[in-house]
Amino acid sequence: MRMYVSRWWVTLFLSSLHQSVSPFPAFTGSPSSLRPRPPKFLPSAAAPTSPRLPSTPSFTGPSPVPSTGPSEQGHCFLEISPSTLVVRFGDPMSANCSLQGIHSPHILGWEVKMEGLEPMMGVGSLVWSVNNLTTWSLESICFAVFEHGGQCFKELNLTVYKPPDSVSISYINHSGPVHEGHQYTLQCRVEDVAPVEKLIVTFHRGNAKLGSAQSRTNPESKPVNETFTVNITSSKEDDGVQYWCEARLDLGPQGPTPPPVVRSQSLTPTVYYGPHSLCPSKLQVREGETLTWQVRGNPHPLVTWLRDGHVVAPPTRLSRNNSGIYTISARGALEQLNCTLEVEVVIAKGTSNTYCRRFLVVLLVQLIYWI
Template identity: 40%
Template structure:
């Protein structure tokens, strides 16, 4: 009798995978419970779940898990469902039992999210030409073969600064299979963007049950080349430059620009050797060097000019000599005036 009972149970377990749930009550009082209650699994990877059919001591005549793939193993009123390789994009295993008191099975469904990280994430800028300061450009991030797209977040970066997260046009789409999509973001370039790396990343945010941290695929990084007109690197004194005679004079109009700027100086006409660099230098200045000096800075994107007003003063030694001479002259005149006879 004992061996007969074992034979009946084994025969029942072997039969159950071919059983199809025809009528299910998902609101029954003592529903089967899956552990975990939700699965997130990568396509092509293994997974498993345990179904506790009912409370210990319950009386059920028929129970199992119904699924198109996977193997089952029963232990008492618990059934373990195991998949060696997830090959379905849409799958919702159902755990059920029947206690002969009704024709309806008591059922629970295991929610499963099957995901796939992108095959590739590529980044580009349109139009594909060197940027110019103040112009608008479109950053483009192409994400290929990702699922599910509704869980996808794409972020554009300037260096390590996030620029924005454009929404997917397919985000409300419940398509579970892999799709490809192009995301775009418009920017206005500045001179500070020159030499900065731009890129994007695709992240699958699958909730607490998903992999932690979430799967992320980054694009290659593109270094921006932004053309911009010259900008001064140095502060220019607004007031005249006052310098002692004989001292060196240095005028600086160093600028940044892309392409690198060129420099032209137009000092007073009596100066016969103007500089063609960003710094103008006179080793020992004289009164003849007084005047306006203009620095012209230019590249193909524009030009600027800077003026320096230079005033030359006599040096201290000359001032002392001149002061002493004036004092002696006044003393001499006073002495001469005092020696004139007074008429009687």
């Protein structure tokens, strides 16, 4: 329920000042005829179209002060300290309003839209405090009314925030392994956060940032749920990589340091890819070696060797008889790869010299025996 300071309150307060400060003009209105209205003595160009301020008493006697005085909103000498407050929901808060450099009789007041809060008025300075702030959207305005007519006001810049209850990351419309080369959408869901327009969500792939998003179009001050998305194209390098997101409330220099950050769990995809392999047209292998072919894929491909149309086992110790045309088939989860290559088995360098050295050793042993 919105609380307004009526002319009746102001009249009672002015009556108390009448005996202690200086003579005040008499109040000529009646409480029943009073309604909240814009400040009476603010210039029309400076006053907002619908300021939510308390009604002011009607004065007789001296006319309002000139527009260069404290009654002009553009030259209002009210000071709120701190001018900006960032408060976590449920925490205490306080703000002081004072009038600087003005010594003429005046009154100060706080107009606050808060259930159960009585109107507050005083002189010199006036503190508004709350032990447990449990209102999300709160307009708090300090105003001053001067003896010779005129008034001004200033609004406290107040932000009430709440870190999210949870942050989670998942694929949209997908579960299980992902396929290489396909596009997927990651979503980061942030639950019960306020204010959402201060929320920044960042997507990560391992230690690298994929990008950030912000909900600037939602002015809601109460906690809401919000979902942010990013598109990715899977590759074999993504297999086993951790995706995650974090939600941060960017509350400005008056906010807490460091700013509130909540991180999601990690999403570790299994990427199906392959088979991948190089397929040379001709392969030279030395005698005695094993014929191998490197192929990659997830899950590991099933490799089949064929020679002259017959399935064979890859030779483990090659001889010149193993030379010929081979067809290799690798079947993976996504596709099948076929490779045809000509295998040439060559004599290893140093094979003849080794044979000659062995013959000479045997001959030398025989000569020694004969001698």
